[in-house]
Amino acid sequence: MVASGNRQVGRAWLRQALNSALLAIFAQCLSGCYMYNFMKHKSPTSSVSTTFNGTVVGQPLGNAAGGPNEAALAQVYLVGTTHAPAAVRPDPDLFVRRLLRQYRSEGSAVAHQIGKVDQFRLLLGGAPQDFATNPQTTYDATSLLAVSKVADEVCRALVAPNASEHPGWSTILPHPADQEFSNISWMAQRFLGIPSAKIDPAIYPKLQAIMVAEEPIVATNWWAANNPFAKYIVVCSALNLSASSLYH
Amino acid sequence: MNANQLYSRLFRRSQVRSMLAIAGVAATVLITRSAQAAGPDYEMALKRAQYLLHGTVPTDDEYAAVGSDNGSYKSAIRAFLNHSNFYSATLRYHEILFGTGLGDDYLTELVRSDIDNKTNKVAKLSCNRADSGDQRYRCQWSSQNSGRKTGTCPQAWEQAVTVFWYPGMVAWVCPEVMTTCGTDLSQCLIEYSDPAAAKNAELGTTEIFDTHAAVTNSLSKQAAGLATAVVMANYPYTKILESGLTAVDGAIVHFMRQNQYFDMTKFNAAPGLADLIGSIALTDTNFRLVNVGHDPTQAGALSTFGWLRRYEKNRSRANQLYQRLLCRQFTSALPRVFPADPGNLRTTPGCMGCHSTVDPLADFFSTWGEGGELYTGAKASTPSSFDNKSGAGLADLADIIRNDDAFATCTVEHAWGWLMGRAFYRDEADLRRALTSYFVTVNYSFKELVYAMATHPAFIEGSRSDATVTDPLDEPPLGQPPGGNTNLPCSKTIDFTADIAPKLGQCTNCHFAGNKIGRQDISSAAQMKIWGSQSVNMMASGNMPPGQAGPPLIGPVWDLKEAVRCWVAQNP
Numbered sequence: 061m062v063a064s065g066n067r068q069v070g071r072a073w074l075r076q077a078l079n080s081a082l083l084a085i086f087a088q089c090l091s092g093c094y095m096y097n098f099m100k101h102k103s104p105t106s107s108v109s110t111t112f113n114g115t116v117v118g119q120p121l122g123n124a125a126g127g128p129n130e131a132a133l134a135q136v137y138l139v140g141t142t143h144a145p146a147a148v149r150p151d152p153d154l155f156v157r158r159l160l161r162q163y164r165s166e167g168s169a170v171a172h173q174i175g176k177v178d179q180f181r182l183l184l185g186g187a188p189q190d191f192a193t194n195p196q197t198t199y200d201a202t203s204l205l206a207v208s209k210v211a212d213e214v215c216r217a218l219v220a221p222n223a224s225e226h227p228g229w230s231t232i233l234p235h236p237a238d239q240e241f242s243n244i245s246w247m248a249q250r251f252l253g254i255p256s257a258k259i260d261p262a263i264y265p266k267l268q269a270i271m272v273a274e275e276p277i278v279a280t281n282w283w284a285a286n287n288p289f290a291k292y293i294v295v296c297s298a299l300n301l302s303a304s305s306l307y308h
Numbered sequence: 309m310n311a312n313q314l315y316s317r318l319f320r321r322s323q324v325r326s327m328l329a330i331a332g333v334a335a336t337v338l339i340t341r342s343a344q345a346a347g348p349d350y351e352m353a354l355k356r357a358q359y360l361l362h363g364t365v366p367t368d369d370e371y372a373a374v375g376s377d378n379g380s381y382k383s384a385i386r387a388f389l390n391h392s393n394f395y396s397a398t399l400r401y402h403e404i405l406f407g408t409g410l411g412d413d414y415l416t417e418l419v420r421s422d423i424d425n426k427t428n429k430v431a432k433l434s435c436n437r438a439d440s441g442d443q444r445y446r447c448q449w450s451s452q453n454s455g456r457k458t459g460t461c462p463q464a465w466e467q468a469v470t471v472f473w474y475p476g477m478v479a480w481v482c483p484e485v486m487t488t489c490g491t492d493l494s495q496c497l498i499e500y501s502d503p504a505a506a507k508n509a510e511l512g513t514t515e516i517f518d519t520h521a522a523v524t525n526s527l528s529k530q531a532a533g534l535a536t537a538v539v540m541a542n543y544p545y546t547k548i549l550e551s552g553l554t555a556v557d558g559a560i561v562h563f564m565r566q567n568q569y570f571d572m573t574k575f576n577a578a579p580g581l582a583d584l585i586g587s588i589a590l591t592d593t594n595f596r597l598v599n600v601g602h603d604p605t606q607a608g609a610l611s612t613f614g615w616l617r618r619y620e621k622n623r624s625r626a627n628q629l630y631q632r633l634l635c636r637q638f639t640s641a642l643p644r645v646f647p648a649d650p651g652n653l654r655t656t657p658g659c660m661g662c663h664s665t666v667d668p669l670a671d672f673f674s675t676w677g678e679g680g681e682l683y684t685g686a687k688a689s690t691p692s693s694f695d696n697k698s699g700a701g702l703a704d705l706a707d708i709i710r711n712d713d714a715f716a717t718c719t720v721e722h723a724w725g726w727l728m729g730r731a732f733y734r735d736e737a738d739l740r741r742a743l744t745s746y747f748v749t750v751n752y753s754f755k756e757l758v759y760a761m762a763t764h765p766a767f768i769e770g771s772r773s774d775a776t777v778t779d780p781l782d783e784p785p786l787g788q789p790p791g792g793n794t795n796l797p798c799s800k801t802i803d804f805t806a807d808i809a810p811k812l813g814q815c816t817n818c819h820f821a822g823n824k825i826g827r828q829d830i831s832s833a834a835q836m837k838i839w840g841s842q843s844v845n846m847m848a849s850g851n852m853p854p855g856q857a858g859p860p861l862i863g864p865v866w867d868l869k870e871a872v873r874c875w876v877a878q879n880p
Contacts, residue, residue: 112395113592114541118584118599121553125544125753132749132863133760139742141766144346146729146775148356154400157508158363166513168505175504189528190618191409197729197775253355253365255372308356 148308152184152195155207156214159300162250163218163232173217173226177210184210207301215296219247220289237288240268244295251299253308267295349770350376354384357762360727361388361397378763385762389755395594398539398754401726402532405632408614410528412520417680420571431488431496431568435471435479437515444480445515447471447489450499469493472562472590473517494562494590497569511558512591519562519569526559528618531609533557533595541597544752545719549608549633549706554578555595561588574683575613578603604689605675607702613682620679622670630669633709635718636783638662668692672705695786713788717744720757721784727761730773732781739766740781741792745861748791791861798874804833808875811868814853815843840876844869 150158156174164170182188183206185196221229235242244267249256274294284290299305354374358366366374374380388394403409434450437443448460461482468478472492479493489496497519500506506518507525526533534555535548547553556564563570564582572582580600588596600606609615610629619625630636639662650656653663671692677683689700697708709715720743725731732740743760750756761767802808812831821829829835830843846852847869850859860866 112392112537112540112594113596114537116541116597116599117587118580119552119601121543121547121550121597121599123544123751124542126750126756127753128756128759129746129750129863131865132746132860133763135863135867136742136746136760137764139739141733141736141739143730143733143736143766144769144771144773145356145727145767147772148360148729150359151400154363158359162364166510168509168514168516171505171509171514171516172502174508175502175506178504178508187404187409189409190411191403191407194404194407249368250365253359255351255366256368258351308352308359 149197149306153186159214169226177213180206180210211297211300215293219292219296220287222283231289233289247296247299252302252304271295346771348768350374350381352770353768357385362391362393363397382763385759389759395540399532399536402535403529405722406531408528408531408618410524410614410618414617415524418570418574420569432499433496434499436501447479447481473511474515475591477515495566495568511593522559523563526557527613530555530612530614534609537595537597539754542753542755545754546710546752549710551606551703552601552603553599553608555597556585557595558590558592561585562590604701604703607706610702616676616682622673623666625673626666626669633718634714635721638666669694672702675701712786713790713792714784714786716747716790717784720744720747723757723761730775731777733777734779734781737781742862745791749861798877802871802875802878807871840872844873
């Protein structure tokens with residue numbers, strides 16, 4: 061009797077343990093998948109390409125470098141300068157990739173999209189393949205021309221992608237296409253890179269006016285057919301061409 | 309094509325109108341920004357730091373999280389340095405620092421021209437997805453054999469393989485392709501129809517792959533990848549010149565494991581390297597450090613294929629090293645008339661100004677061949693000297709360089725230029741010295757150096773200046789120990805009560821009068837007269853006070869050490 065009772069208790073315990081384990085696995089999978097998708101949507105730059113593996117293959121490399129030394133750092137802060145930092149222009153070789161990768165995960169579409177504008181890289185001031193010259197750090201009219209063409213291409217991929225060129229992509233705009241003010245102000249913050257509160261509201265109607273004026277012309281393109289977000293491409297380009305977006 | 313034609317080709321008239329309107333919008337925004345007064349501006353600093361270190365621009369929420377709070381700003385900087393995005397930012401920084409891009413023709417000498425003693429029979433595959441029909445992703449022969457239509461077969465014969473460059477990706481191949489190239493196709497050269505897309509494809513994330521593009525790209529970046537991996541793992545930055553240390557990613561591992569297209573016997577990799585890389589995934593985009601152990605001909609980044617192949621001659625290797633790692637230039641007045649036969653350039657007047665230094669420096673590279681004979685043209689090592697120190701081979705040269713303060717100072721200059729957008733001004737010598745000392749104090753942690761700069765008041769400044777520095781600081785001097793000369797002249801008379809006693813709290817927790825723990829009392833001038841020299845030595849070695857990361861080069865311990873040292877010298 062005792063043995064039988066123990067077996068029953070054992071079976072019940074085993075059933076309970078199995079149920080718990082299955083539930084845990086299910087919950088872990090669900091949460092893991094959800095977290096993966098969430099991160100993928102919210103932050104493509106962190107979802108792909110890997111976490112860095114710092115282990116050394118082969119012989120050990122010795123001790124690591126030091127961590128922060130607050131006392132010594134405080135002394136460094138005391139040594140000042142009267143000269144301001146210089147404006148930094150985004151690296152022309154990375155500009156398109158960084159813009160896309162803030163919203164798109166790495167993959168074939170990104171490779172094709174960057175490849176499409178690769179011919180403009182040198183005109184933008186990029187470094188040649190052998191690095192005979194460094195990437196350009198100054199801003200001039202020539203690069204503005206090239207950026208305009210590049211901005212149009214990249215903006216199409218961001219705000220009005222189409223299935224044949226950008227399979228699997230949808231617009232990055234957070235609001236329905238008819239909410240023009242909301243979408244324009246969102247783009248202004250993202251592409252100018254400054255806080256919304258610091259953006260002069262006077263630019264919104266100007267951007268909207270450009271958009272309205274250009275809409276009939278944009279609509280004639282095959283990729284604009286049935287795409288209510290196509291009209292935003294010109295606004296996206298305008299903002300990306302702004303010197304503020306290139307000014308850090 | 310003139311500018312107008314180019315312009316017309318690129319833009320329609322409507323776009324011209326847009327651009328004019330855009331200019332107006334841009335001007336409006338600029339007016340908003342130009343109202344920014346001089347002084348700390350955490351928003352601008354965050355925008356700049358986040359773009360440079362993380363590759364993104366801040367959202368409203370991220371701006372709000374930092375506000376104008378220095379602590380929150382510092383936390384944001386620390387988060388950028390610990391994020392995986394810092395890898396690509398650092399890689400790009402080092403690509404520019406080393407400048408070792410390779411053209412397509414740089415691998416020519418390694419390409420095989422035969423297999424099985426049959427000329428021009430090289431296993432190349434073209435992989436593409438069918439536009440219509442079954443839309444299968446197929447890999448077929450693309451070499452000269454393709455003209456005879458080999459490598460194609462009825463669809464029913466096709467077999468599915470999982471390609472090595474994209475896990476989970478299925479490619480359909482004929483049986484003979486799988487026999488030759490292996491079940492993951494890693495034993496063949498892969499070609500892709502769109503070179504621009506192939507050049508920009510990330511290994512492991514897309515079906516797009518081109519062996520030549522991937523290998524060239526990775527070998528070009530190998531020196532930068534090594535330095536980046538050292539930084540990310542927070543090893544001392546001096547390790548970028550460590551003998552026997554290299555770095556590989558998936559494309560280089562693929563390159564080294566196959567023998568169908570590149571002839572690896574010509575590559576002459578470091579002994580043991582091929583065995584060590586067996587565990588590294590072919591899809592690993594990030595560079596991994598591989599340490600085969602000390603080898604007198606190896607010196608980390610300086611012995612990577614990219615560095616040695618891009619800078620083909622030993623003199624150019626020496627010159628680039630002098631510029632890029634020591635921030636020094638070979639400049640000398642040229643002779644008015646070049647002699648027809650200058651003889652020994654190291655001693656000929658008019659030539660020796662540069663060649664007396666660059667030629668001995670070049671001799672350290674003599675164990676490597678030049679140009680396309682990188683591996684076959686190696687010679688015996690040549691005893692030489694640089695910076696008044698002798699050696700032979702790259703390992704010795706690396707030790708000379710990294711034990712000179714100019715290496716640390718040059719690293720500070722590069723990082724400063726990256727973050728600040730300009731060089732140091734002449735009147736910023738103290739700032740350069742303080743940053744260099746800090747870099748050495750934290751045992752060459754590049755991450756901590758970047759943190760120190762990105763959180764420095766100079767970086768947080770809201771106004772902007774011209775990138776052209778009209779009065780630049782002199783290049784780093786050679787021959788100083790790391791951290792510079794830490795024993796400065798005792799120009800000021802030191803008073804114990806005013807200059808030492810207020811700083812003694814670091815020691816007198818233990819070293820006070822009447823302590824019962826056996827510590828010497830150094831709390832008074834009389835006691836310091838007895839124990840002053842020993843105290844200086846203990847502080848200078850980094851042993852006291854407890855918890856020092858190494859010899860102090862800046863900070864409160866350094867200040868106390870210097871005050872006591874001068875006081876002892878002035879009060880014998």
